[in-house]
Amino acid sequence: MSEEGINVPRALASGPSAFIPAKELLIDGPNQDILIESFLSLGRVDHLTMVMALHPAYLSCYQRTQHALLELDGPLPCHWRHYIAILAAARHHCAYLVHQHSAGFLEAGGEEGWLCSLRHAPTKLRSLQTLNKLLAHRPWLITQQHIQELVSPGAEPRWSLAELIHAVILMAHTHSLCSFVWGCGLNPEPDHVGGYTFQPSSPGHLPRSPHSPAHEDGRPELVDGEVEVELLMKRMVELQQQQECTQEEMVTRFERERSESIPTALVRGAPPGLVLCLVEEPEFRYEDFAPRGEQSPHIMRAQDYSWEDHGFSLVNRLLPDMGQLLDEKFQVVSGLTYHRMAMHEDVDTCTLRKALWNYIHCLYGIRYDDYDYGGVNVLLERSLKVFVKTMACHPEQTTARIYHAFWRHFRHSEKVHANLIVMEARLQAALLYTLRAITYYMR
């Protein structure tokens, strides 16, 4: 084609992820089958799938959920589903997902005009914006009133409860997926804007992904790294034998974790225009659940509204099968382990995973009465906390530096595992707040 004078674009990205070297990802193994299967069903294997394939068990149930959310029978028309996902991804400036869903949207017969500006979309879709905004950044502010505005008989345009649940799950799912995309530093697909160039590659000039100004392979090797891992393991064992402490102490510890200030305000350049035009109130961002010195909103006690007891029943009632799929996904994530840590085999990582999960819920103001939040402090080093908090709350500010700073001796697949936990914990937290509001509305 080049001879005929047609410009042939060249893919910019050197692999699926800017953080993880491509050779780590493309290993033959059990994940081969699932990659073949997803290629057959989707016609391509995108970067997201490739990275997620490090954990095949999770990938398969993730794909089932994604398929059910976007393709299978449901109350919302197909192009609407993609559009809602686009709106959700735009909140986190996630160009990657916006691109993916734009393609899906057009394929499902959506109007191109909607993608240029929100104003072209139907009012019913636009009325979701408030919920989208809150769900993405401060789900604890969602109340019964927000639901009522959309669902009550007087509301115009009116959402049915089933439609609303479908939309909420779509949004929450996409938000948490944004966390994953940013947290793993996914490169744009070759067909995305920014994923290709018409300029010939110049020798000596390494292709740069939009993510990383930092060095790609320059993981500083530290001698004391090994010590760090062992220390962590020792702490995990110790923690299991630790004495109980009083209820008051537990609450204090929770408060301490919650209000600990983790610097995350690393402002990056303006997001691409394509994304920005789909966001209303772009300045609405995550704020700490309760900044110090202010009257804090009520924390949610996990025992009062849990996924297993309450959330599941509600989702399954309004959107049959979806509850089952989400439940399965949560269970896979909470049970996922390879019994190893960095260079050590046969490790019970349960406490570490639990700490991670509960720390994210703690950031969202959900407290488990039976969990000692002292453990979070012991097990999660500060650099990890920075990463987790950035990813869960401001995913668009994740950088390669933050990614490389934590768990320096762990495998990449383990870091992706951490990513998955953050993603699912975040999804569940956001869902719990919304579902609680819906339950209150139905009461």
Added chain:
Amino acid sequence: MEENLLATAATNGAVVTWNLGKPSRNKQDQLYTEHKRTVNKVCFHPTEVYMLLSGSQDGFMKCFDLRKKESVSTFSGQSESVRDVQFSVKDYFTFAASFENGNVQLWDIRRPDRFERMFTAHTGPVFCCDWHPDDRGWLATGGRDKMVKVWDMTTNRAKEIYCVQTIASVARVKWRPERKFHLATCSMMVDHNIYVWDIRRPFIPFATFEEHKDVTTGIVWRHQHDPHFLLSGSKDSTLYQHMFKDATRPVDKANPEGLCFGLMGDLAFAVNDSLISSDTTRKPYPGGDRRYPFFSFKKANPTEQFAHVSSALSVFETILDSHRMDWFVKTAQLYLLSGKPFVELCDHNAKVAQELKRPQVSTTWTMLRIMFSDPANLAAPTPNHNLSKLGSLPLMNSFSMKEMASGMGAESRLERSKGESRQDNIHLDWLDHSHRFLFNPMSENEETEGSEGPAEYMFGDAELDDDELYSMDHDNQAAEEPEYTLPQEAFQLRHEIMDNPSAPEPLQQDKADSPHVSGNEAEVTCLTPIESFSLISISQPLFSPHLSASFFSPIVREMLSYYAEQGDVQMAVSVLIVLGEKIRKEIDELTQEHWYMSYIDLLQRFELWNVSNEVIKLSTCNAITCLNQTSTTLHINCSNCKRPMSNKGWICDRCRQCASVCAVCHHVVKGLFVWCQGCSHGGHLEHIMNWLKSSAYCPAGCGHLCEYT
């Protein structure tokens, strides 16, 4: 056992016992903080005062002796969290534990190392279990899957003997004391009521308590031998003591009914006697509504506290001929709903209806054409043209009238034969009368219409005749649809009587006595006015051509509802589609949707898939158009290994071969695939067709003499 002893469990894993008999302010007795996570349940031993059992989220169960500072024994469920623990009432050493993963385990308190027995009771968490107070083998469990199951534990494998389906997840289940088959349940989500079920009657709760405003968190029978008091606590911060006699009994409000189709399309229907007698406006069924004496009688069981109802069993037999729906099928196939200008569509459909001898429908189409075609078109041409165009309508009507005269004779014969088989004598009598009666005005009418019918229309003063004309059209229609014959004739009859005082009085008497007719009058009375109205309005465009089409909308709306009421939903939907925007806004969404649904249902029953799809496609209701997007999944098996194909591609993931290969060109078939039912080889439709032109044997070379239909 000990009145003052109380045990509580906390979300942080603490188990606390309280002794209310303590003299000091602090009633706390013991504090156990052995569980790491939330304790979901504590349970006292039914006979041992000091024995307490706890089950926790961390998967452990612990047995405490309240005289000691620490737990006596620890049981590990080897799985996720324990949701409920219950000591068996009859077996001293046994307790049951239910788990979040759907399992139920039985333990012996003396053997903490492993459980005696385990079985999977529910999908999803089992929130609660309860031993039957009298029967030692029965255990009731309730789960998130909205079921209450009763298990017989006496056999080797736990056997499910009863199952009650509730409307929400089951949070608590408690057997009712002194009533062997009763149990109470409550839910933790959505549903706030407490239900008491008779497990032998799982479809309707025996009693409900509806006092709580928020979800019920706990229920307990007040005394273990008193079935009349139930205590319940709720998230609405109230505690209720329910008296059983206050409970609502949903059974009293329910109408016991049974309905079943027979092999030959007969329909049996059993219903409470009182309902039948009160419902006098019931429509008689022309196929004969035979009441059979209710002969099977279940012996009343004194322990079952269910009202016995005597019910009447009716069997409706299908008469094949009267129920022929040929006209429906033909109409569905021949009607044009889109693709041509409005006027042509109407004309075409009118013609179709005419050919199928349904003049009323045909006329309706013609009228619609006149009403809704562009008024400018009507006004612009010369008066001459106008005249001829208008003239065509009445002319057609008079034709139909002539046909009808002969049709009528046939009909009366038909009626008579039917009457012989089914109707009683009186019926037959007045039917005959009415026929004779009807023939008279008709012949008169025929004369009039034949000579000056068009003129009458022109001057618009033929109201009376219009009336007759139209009612006669009904009759004619009725000839094809005998099920509507009775009511309409009856109506006609009365009209005549009013118009001609000479009509024999006793006849009317007769009619009034017949209960069948009275029920239908209401429906029919609305009929004539509509039709005559529309006739008058037809003539109006002539004189005021600027009248907008929306002027007719209310009339058309009524007309459509009339058709739908009459059971001819086909007409309603067809008109709806052909008129499209012109009428759509006049009729509320829900009604439209209802019509569409019924029509599509009918079409599918007659296997008119193409037509039904066309209707779905042309409909403007969102709810209907999305029908096409549902159930689009196709499950296929691999043609090589016969396993289901799980992925979406063309390659089977088991045998790694392309499934569904064309036997002729050996490529994967991605479109229409035909195959021989005998040897299961096949391929592209086109290829196979070509192949069969040259050879009758299977293209795959298997030697089978392929047969394609």
